[in-house]
Amino acid sequence: MIYVTGDTHGSYRHVRAFAREHSLGPDDVIVCLGDTGFDYFGDERDDAVKTRAARAGVTFLCIRGNRDRNPATLADYRLQPWRGGEAYVDPAYPTLLLARDGSVFDLEGRSAIAIGGAYSVDKRHRLANGHLWFPDEQLTEAEKEHVEQALDRRHWRIDTVLSHTCPAAFVPQEALLPSIDQSTVDTSMEDWLQRIEQRLRYRRWYCGHFHIEKQEGRLRFLHKDIVPL
Template sequence: MIYYTGDIHGQKHDIERFCKRFNPTREDIIVILGDVGANYGQDERDAELKYALNKLKPIIFCIHGNHEIRPWHIPTYKTKEWHGGIVWYEEAYPSVLFARDGEIYDLEGLRHIVIGGAYSVDKFYRLSRGYGWWSDEQPSEEIKQYVEQQLKENVIDVVLSHTCPFKYEPVEEFLPGIDQSTVDDSTEKWLDVIEETTDYIAWFCGHWHTNKRIDKMHFLFHQFESSESIQELKVMKEMTDEDMRKVIGNYNTLVTFSVRYALGRSTLAPGTMKRIIKDSLGALHEQTKQGILRDIEDYIEQHETVDALGEWQQTMKMLRDDLERKKKDG
């Protein structure tokens, strides 16, 4: 399984708690969407964080943020191929990997392209106090060209970036006291073009210190999301019309047999079936609805007592009302 989360800024506790609670294995991957804080000061704090992350079972796959040194500037980093793309790693911490911008990584059948970096609105604050800031924090023209070429030549499923396209900027998260006219938003505006011209299933980003979702754009900070739903969406996306017809047909059959199973069961089953049918009215065929109605009516007629009769009667009314509404709509 792949798990996605946002900036940790040198703090290991959220990831440690997540691993303790859900117990991911060595086959799993945790993606940190930038500002990991493992390559910030090249000091003991960096080493402690990398040591802690490396001790965890899953691979820690890191995207470049705007509060860290790019790995190629640090002599201890080496490169290797990993899941179809190039990553940086250190021999002392082999489970902590840093992505190369523009690379495409095939993770559990999902093709992820990485686009790290962003502008630091706290640039001058950090410089005035002697804190780290690096001029290559944003994607260079070379990186942008590489990303564009990769997208032109390859199909991708998931975009992993640090910041987001300009149109999705969460303005409610803008820092007070920052004159937005001084902010370099060229990366976000370039990502706008990428977003508009790329066919993708999901886009994950960090940077904004918020957890929210807009359309297919997932903003993450302290929360985690898994790849499970994306895998399901990919299966649906790749289905032919004939495949889709079979799935819908199978679903109608499944609901019909579920109703037959639920008839005469405990009071939980009728209530559950009522909710399932209510949520499925748009997907069920007219003949399926009529068949379910007949099954319930026949069962009630053949039994002197029916468990949860009121629930079944409500289900019947819901089906009749829906059929009548469809009939009126033509």
């Protein structure tokens, strides 16, 4: 079975409970839509998070969130083929797969493209208080081109989109933080995804980032819910 859930931010207790309740194993996949907590600190604290996740006994396919380090920059990760696409894998945690942006995976006969990246609205607060922030949190132009080339090869038809943030037209206004001046927010990722959404023929779209549970047309926001693909 393939399941999808939202941002975990290093908390996997509910995922382990779900896996036990449904008798899931390593052949079952849970897609995490970003902000996994796996490589946030860059020290032994990351290993503790990965160990907690691995104890769920399932295979994770993770989209890169704005609080995730880019695995392409990390020495421990190796890029390897997986179900028609590519994922970064740390050999110490072989069931934790970090999707390469633009990869199209075969998930039980359904094509699914991975599109990570987003802007951190709390960037200024984190920097002012000595917290970590990653300059490459959003996709580069080259990475965006890689995504578009993957869609070109499929004639802009796909079953499922798995992204961290959402197209601009779907941004949930009710979930925006009132303490943030929205005029300071970089929406270039959402604007680009909007152009993708308008051109793409797709059946369903899942995203996280906003920490809400909501269905908006064919797009579903996920946070703590775990749902079948």
